[in-house]
Amino acid sequence: MISVGIVGGTGYTGVELLRLLLRHPQVTVRTLTSRTEAGKRVDEMFPSLRGQTSLEFSDFNIDTLKACDVVFFATPHGVAMKHAEELVSSNTKVIDLAADFRLQNLDNFEKWYGMPHACPELLKSSVYGLSELNREQIKQAQVVGNPGCYPTTVQLGLAPLLKQQNLIQEESIIIDAKSGVSGAGRKASLGMIYTENADNFKAYAVAGHRHQPEIIEALEGISGKKDVFNHLVFVPHLVPMIRGMLSTIYVDLTAEGEVTDIQKLYELFYENEKFVDVMPVGALPETRSVRGANDLRIALYKPQPKKLVIVVVQDNLVKGAAGQAVQNMNLMCGLAEDTSLTGIALSP
Amino acid sequence: MISVGIVGGTGYTGVELLRLLLRHPQVTVRTLTSRTEAGKRVDEMFPSLRGQTSLEFSDFNIDTLKACDVVFFATPHGVAMKHAEELVSSNTKVIDLAADFRLQNLDNFEKWYGMPHACPELLKSSVYGLSELNREQIKQAQVVGNPGCYPTTVQLGLAPLLKQQNLIQEESIIIDAKSGVSGAGRKASLGMIYTENADNFKAYAVAGHRHQPEIIEALEGISGKKDVFNHLVFVPHLVPMIRGMLSTIYVDLTAEGEVTDIQKLYELFYENEKFVDVMPVGALPETRSVRGANDLRIALYKPQPKKLVIVVVQDNLVKGAAGQAVQNMNLMCGLAEDTSLTGIALSP
Amino acid sequence: MISVGIVGGTGYTGVELLRLLLRHPQVTVRTLTSRTEAGKRVDEMFPSLRGQTSLEFSDFNIDTLKACDVVFFATPHGVAMKHAEELVSSNTKVIDLAADFRLQNLDNFEKWYGMPHACPELLKSSVYGLSELNREQIKQAQVVGNPGCYPTTVQLGLAPLLKQQNLIQEESIIIDAKSGVSGAGRKASLGMIYTENADNFKAYAVAGHRHQPEIIEALEGISGKKDVFNHLVFVPHLVPMIRGMLSTIYVDLTAEGEVTDIQKLYELFYENEKFVDVMPVGALPETRSVRGANDLRIALYKPQPKKLVIVVVQDNLVKGAAGQAVQNMNLMCGLAEDTSLTGIALSP
Amino acid sequence: MISVGIVGGTGYTGVELLRLLLRHPQVTVRTLTSRTEAGKRVDEMFPSLRGQTSLEFSDFNIDTLKACDVVFFATPHGVAMKHAEELVSSNTKVIDLAADFRLQNLDNFEKWYGMPHACPELLKSSVYGLSELNREQIKQAQVVGNPGCYPTTVQLGLAPLLKQQNLIQEESIIIDAKSGVSGAGRKASLGMIYTENADNFKAYAVAGHRHQPEIIEALEGISGKKDVFNHLVFVPHLVPMIRGMLSTIYVDLTAEGEVTDIQKLYELFYENEKFVDVMPVGALPETRSVRGANDLRIALYKPQPKKLVIVVVQDNLVKGAAGQAVQNMNLMCGLAEDTSLTGIALSP
Structure with a gap:
């Protein structure tokens, strides 16, 4: 034990x-x-x-x-x-x-x-604990920094694109992210009380959020490119729900990206991943589909020929925090990666 | 298998x-x-x-x-x-x-x-599938009628009292019950849409609810007394939440009931039950403490010397429906009663 | 001005x-x-x-x-x-x-x-500012104590009965009350944050709530009877909604009460009141029907011949607080009682 | 009358x-x-x-x-x-x-x-009833088409920019819009029931929403430019709240736009408008700040030198529907534009 x-x-x-x-x-x-x-x-x-x-x-x-x-x-x-x-x-x-x-x-x-x-x-x-992307290093690590919740959605949402060269225009990335209130933790503050958040929706930290430098550093690591992500725009919003996170990511495709089968690219990239689900064309991910589970779901849309929209959902407390931490512990300790993480999302 | x-x-x-x-x-x-x-x-x-x-x-x-x-x-x-x-x-x-x-x-x-x-x-x-009360018959049953969600809370909330003679005045029972919206099922009806239920609270079926005859028949079975529960009052309410049920039960104590240690009575009655939790004196059960779990929690109060208030919470879809059904299946098939039912409630 | x-x-x-x-x-x-x-x-x-x-x-x-x-x-x-x-x-x-x-x-x-x-x-x-019951004294008052939110529902819910002698058994009164979270005020405390209250329902203050002595004193005043309300049971609950309060009041009728037309009694009692609505037989009051308005609605049920159930709804911040305060100010200053209070409830 | x-x-x-x-x-x-x-x-x-x-x-x-x-x-x-x-x-x-x-x-x-x-x-x-932009024509109109809720936020959010030439790159516009559930109307459908929407967040209609052609036609009208908005991306999302709409609009600035004082531009553009509020620099609009009111609030951010983010909130049922319709009626009938529309938002 x-x-x-x-x-x-x-x-x-x-x-x-x-x-x-x-x-x-x-x-x-x-x-x-x-x-x-x-x-x-x-x-x-x-x-x-x-x-x-x-x-x-x-x-x-x-x-x-x-x-x-x-x-x-x-x-x-x-x-x-x-x-x-x-x-x-x-x-x-x-x-x-x-x-x-x-x-x-x-x-x-x-x-x-x-x-x-x-x-x-x-x-x-130390190793950055995005389990799917850094699995081998995590297995050897003594210290793991578990990723932020928003950065997890962005990295897994963009990795298949960034691992290829020349599919997207990196400086075009816009991340419009939405989180349930539990992402702010368990703190006695006026801004977090029920009556200030229920039946309400707002943007926050538009001037700059701590997850932005983490996202940029991580995308540089994934792509191997420096300085191209500095103009990324990241706007987080607060949703009146307990758990759940949805990131809508907008990117401009290059000429090569336009003619690439992006859906297939993602399906292949994640085909052996237990916790990453590339949804079929036309599907609409909902945060409740991962409530309480370690799953992260991705859907892809091309509303315009040169524009790709990537929607990613996860439970911010599971895949976005404690679940991924246990996944990393399993890797570090040589256990089956999904041990104790196979619970099915609560629906409804 | x-x-x-x-x-x-x-x-x-x-x-x-x-x-x-x-x-x-x-x-x-x-x-x-x-x-x-x-x-x-x-x-x-x-x-x-x-x-x-x-x-x-x-x-x-x-x-x-x-x-x-x-x-x-x-x-x-x-x-x-x-x-x-x-x-x-x-x-x-x-x-x-x-x-x-x-x-x-x-x-x-x-x-x-x-x-x-x-x-x-x-x-x-057939056997009425209130697992804790009818365990031995369920083990032998070919057909089990899984209890209604409200009746489960009322029976487990009152059983320790009713199994004794002369502790309460049976005709005094009032059940003020509150359910999350999932109790109404998954149906396309105007009364169930989000905008008609969010940020709202109401009583319903005050004139009579189908669970009332079930409750009366069950309490007669538990107590062995006929016709004393017919004047029971049962008023269900609808809470703007997905899952969860809380029943507040009011009873008048007899002279014997007044001098009985009711808290101890309940603790002993349920001491070997895995899914029934008699909370300590002063505790306040919340529905979220059982969200997604097969647990049912009970707390007892005596706001007046002759009045007992029993508060019972469960997840209406688990202990109040599917969880108890699996519990019954485990019993009927000779498996450990809690197999696949040990999941911990989602908090928050 | x-x-x-x-x-x-x-x-x-x-x-x-x-x-x-x-x-x-x-x-x-x-x-x-x-x-x-x-x-x-x-x-x-x-x-x-x-x-x-x-x-x-x-x-x-x-x-x-x-x-x-x-x-x-x-x-x-x-x-x-x-x-x-x-x-x-x-x-x-x-x-x-x-x-x-x-x-x-x-x-x-x-x-x-x-x-x-x-x-x-x-x-x-000073004068107790339950506008409908103490109107004439309020008009003359220099100091008004605006009633608590729960006591407002209980007094207006019981007044027509208590103004008559011998309709109900006073010691039988049970008040199962439910409030939206705004009733707890605007305070930075852990128990009030969104994630501790959303998708959750609980009882609180079962051992005793400050509104209980206020209710008892007020009912004594209305009925002119002393010491008969001391055994009243009052259990408040917290509903995951912003505004709104619903009290379900249970009383035992006397023989005289059993043969009285209670519905008519209430309709006559409140027939000239602009803010008190006695709903028709069979109606089900919802808190959202008064969201943002100074209205209070009452519905009456007799689920058993000797039992009366009274359901009362109001917006706790309006008729239960600021609205009634303005109503009292209008009375004290000789203005039309409903000035600035005629706004219609927000629906949905 | x-x-x-x-x-x-x-x-x-x-x-x-x-x-x-x-x-x-x-x-x-x-x-x-x-x-x-x-x-x-x-x-x-x-x-x-x-x-x-x-x-x-x-x-x-x-x-x-x-x-x-x-x-x-x-x-x-x-x-x-x-x-x-x-x-x-x-x-x-x-x-x-x-x-x-x-x-x-x-x-x-x-x-x-x-x-x-x-x-x-x-x-x-007929006249397109965006009151602030088409006021004079509305005054003369026999038939008014009241704008869609999303298009109202987008037009008022972009009009000051589009009325000037050369401030933004029109083909860069991305609209990430979020609506409360009442935007879908009052219909008995499975997708709209409480339990399918509460504690959940999702994108919808990513492949195309009826408001997209309305937005494009309207922006063409405001700017006087044809065919430059066809590549606009519009992704609506559903928020678990009753009322409220927030649109986050992303645009690339031109060189001229970069050096323009956009905040001042908006303040001047709307300085005489009663229902359009340009919030001060750094403010964060929330949908609840307009709950039940005919107000629309705008805030502006420049997270990157060349990128402008415009956040717009309104109550989808008021300024986004019935309120604007009454505003138009007032204009058409020669009444004060704000008659019956001065109600203050419900807070909390």
Whole structure:
């Protein structure tokens, strides 16, 4: 059995990790930390877990964590990087669900997250945990930076195009993204209360969102091209729903792209992927089709000869966060990649 | 492997049965019928099932069904009773999720469902599938009538009291019940559209609901008392949410009831039940704590010395329908009762 | 023109007062105070008011308020009672939307609101602002305590019965009440965020809610009977909707009540009321039928010969708060009672 | 008083017209027709109107309508054009809320609405009712085609740019639009039921939406340029909310556009418009800020030097339908343009 620690278990990624890990046949969750809730039973905070575990939140204890095989950080940005080196030194694998190991560019990290990076050396050897694209490196990794939710949809939505040269005009990319409210976490703030979000729709962070540099760096990595994605436009919106994320991506095709069978390109690219579903021509992906599941669905449209529209849906808390983290843990530990991730989406 | 047929797979109980049965390690879903959708892939209608099954809806074929070990009817009232005898005669077990095998009183059936019963003899030998209360009979049953969603909450909410004599005044029972919209099924009707239900709350069927005679008959069975429940008041309400049911039950205590430790009574009554959770004193059950799970939670309050308030929550599509049906199938087939039913509720 | 001040304008009752008062043809809103937002334009906080007013929040200034004809307190409990005497002394009328002037029983006030009353003498001369029941006293009042939202539904739902002797068994009253989330105000607390309330239903405050003593005191006042309502059961629930409140009230009828035409009794009682609608037999009130309007609708059912069920709906922010406050202001100032309150409910 | 007839009063635009017209000081609603509901009181279908009107639905009667000053068609496409000539001949003004008088291009009408146009001559003399852009023609019009909801946001969102030459690259326009569910009308269809739409987000009609030719024709009219908008991309999405529409519009700026003060351009363009609000730099429009109001709000962003993002919000049933129709009626009848349209948005 793999012994697991979770740091920061009071947020939505924390409880989602527990939902997946408490049913994982090769995992024991050994410790779950919370600065504020130490001593409280986790099922008292999350009644959905009543009868599933007798775990209590405990204070952060580095020795307990070092005794684990894998430690997940479901914490705010800046926590994992303070402890990762010590954990790695005792052969504990680290998966950070925050941003500490997402950006290789240290200036970008400092600019967007407001702090210098605490372990630049370890960052270099860490792996960006987009499971489908970086599978082999993840298998070898000691530290994985789990991708942001929006970047996951964009990368899997564009990868088949970018792995080819000359299909799209890279500077034309526009990402109009929509997220359910759980993407903002579990925080007591006025802007997040029910009455401010229900029956309402809005854009936010139009001036710049932290996921934009992550997207750009990732697309550069996938395509091997530098500086062509800097003019990308990314506008996130907030949807009055709990879970779910849909990104509508607009790209201009090149002459070569125009004559390429894009649908087939995607189908082939993902044909062996269990969690990526290229939907048939004409299909309309809905976020509820992945509610609670680790699936990500893609549909492709050509409303104009030179324009491609890519629609991607996922559950932001599963494939966009905790599910992909477990997928990465499975890879890092040599388990079947889909262990504990085969749950079917809740419909309706 | 147990081979299973599902009759009427286009409703919400149908797709929920599939969600549970496609992951059941000892089940193969062999056939799924629909009068209107024969030939269509089920994952075309329910994209949540993409990648999970290649089943197509097929026309109703009694011979195919007779070759199954178990047949679920997820059909409107009146369908299962037409076919149950033939299926039983070929040793196929029948679980009806509609009302055909819920009421032993034939007059009540005819009055509330508008048709005479098609197989009164078979009805007599059928078993009412409230798993926790009728477990031993269910194990032996050929035909099980799966309980209505509201009646499940009321029976499990009142059983510990009714199994004792003289704790409550039976004629005082008031049930103020609230259901998510999925309880009304998957039907194209004006009253069910989004814009008529969102941001809205209402009572309905105050003049009389089909679940009322079922509740009365069941409470008579549990308590062994006749005619004392006829004055029960049952008022259902519609909540703007997809899944979930909460029943608030009010009863007057007798002098004996007043001095009884009701909390302890319930805890003992359900101490070995995996799916019934008696919450601690002061707890407040929420429907989301059981979203997608087969759990039912109960909390008890005494706001006045002689008054008991019992709050019960469940997911109406799981413990209130498809989950309990699978629980019954497990019992009927000699499997572990919780097989494929251990999924943790989706939170948030 | 009547000059109006609003103390505490950053909550939902504050913005709702503005929605109604900025369109009131005989009112000028002269000042709007907020401890935390002084200097900020009100339409910056509430963009729905853009183009409607150039008001800014200002610091609390008693002299500015004393220069007003009417001051509304849309503040937490305990604020209005500190300033009411001074305002009244300068002939300014006071309408408190919190609880400071709701309870004549000082012990109850202290017990439920955790503070001694600051002006018991003024309290005695203040009037409880249930407009339909206390109209004549309100016309003469200097200080009005605007009723709680739940108590408004209960009083108007029971008044026709209680004004008669011997129709119901007073000790049998059970109130199963349901409120939209805006009833909890505009506060940054974890329990109020979108993801904790959407697609969810729960009971709360089963052990005791502050509106219970208010209801009991009010029913005693209406009926002229003491001590018969102490065993009343009141269970509030939270509905995933923004606005709206529905109370389902259960009462046992006396022998005289059984033979009374209750429907007619209510229709006569309210026949001249513009804002109280006794719906026809068989009707099912929905909260959305009063969304944004000052209307309250009542429907009556007799599911058993001796049992009466009364369903009452209102918009908790209008008839349950700001609308009734404006109705009271109109009465106090000798204006037509419905001035600025004739808006039709938003449907859908 | 202006006497008004409404044809097709059972949909959401019908009840919204009533909400606005029953409070209009210079209007009497004389007749309201419905093929299916003749003889039924309108407040029986829409309880929000109880106490507001005693109107009954009546059969369609051309003579009754000809006796009206203004007739609104809140009917499916294809109804108004059959009766408009006869109404105009008796000097009755016609406002169609469907598409019969939106497209001057007859081929487009036939292609997208599946029927030939019934009165091409009258169509030529009809006016497209985008109130702010065509005010003077509307004042003279006998027949007005009320714009589609999406096209209203796009035209008002782009008009200041298009009225200038050479600010944007017309072929670059991408419209990512999001609508609440009421935009689909009041119809009993499976795709519209609560459980299929709540907690869900999806794109729809990506292959082509009827509003696309309307948008193109309108933009050509505003800009005076032909054939440059044919490559416009328009992708509508469905938001789980009742009312509200938000369009995110992406355009590439020309060199001249890059150096233009776009914010000031918009502010000047709309400075005298009561219903169009150009929000300050950095503001984030939300649909709830216009819930129930005739306002439309615009915000502008430049996330990249050459890219402009325009976000537009409105209530699809008010400025996007019934409100703009009343605005047009006011213009056609020589009344103050905002009569009965000054209601403030419901917040929250």
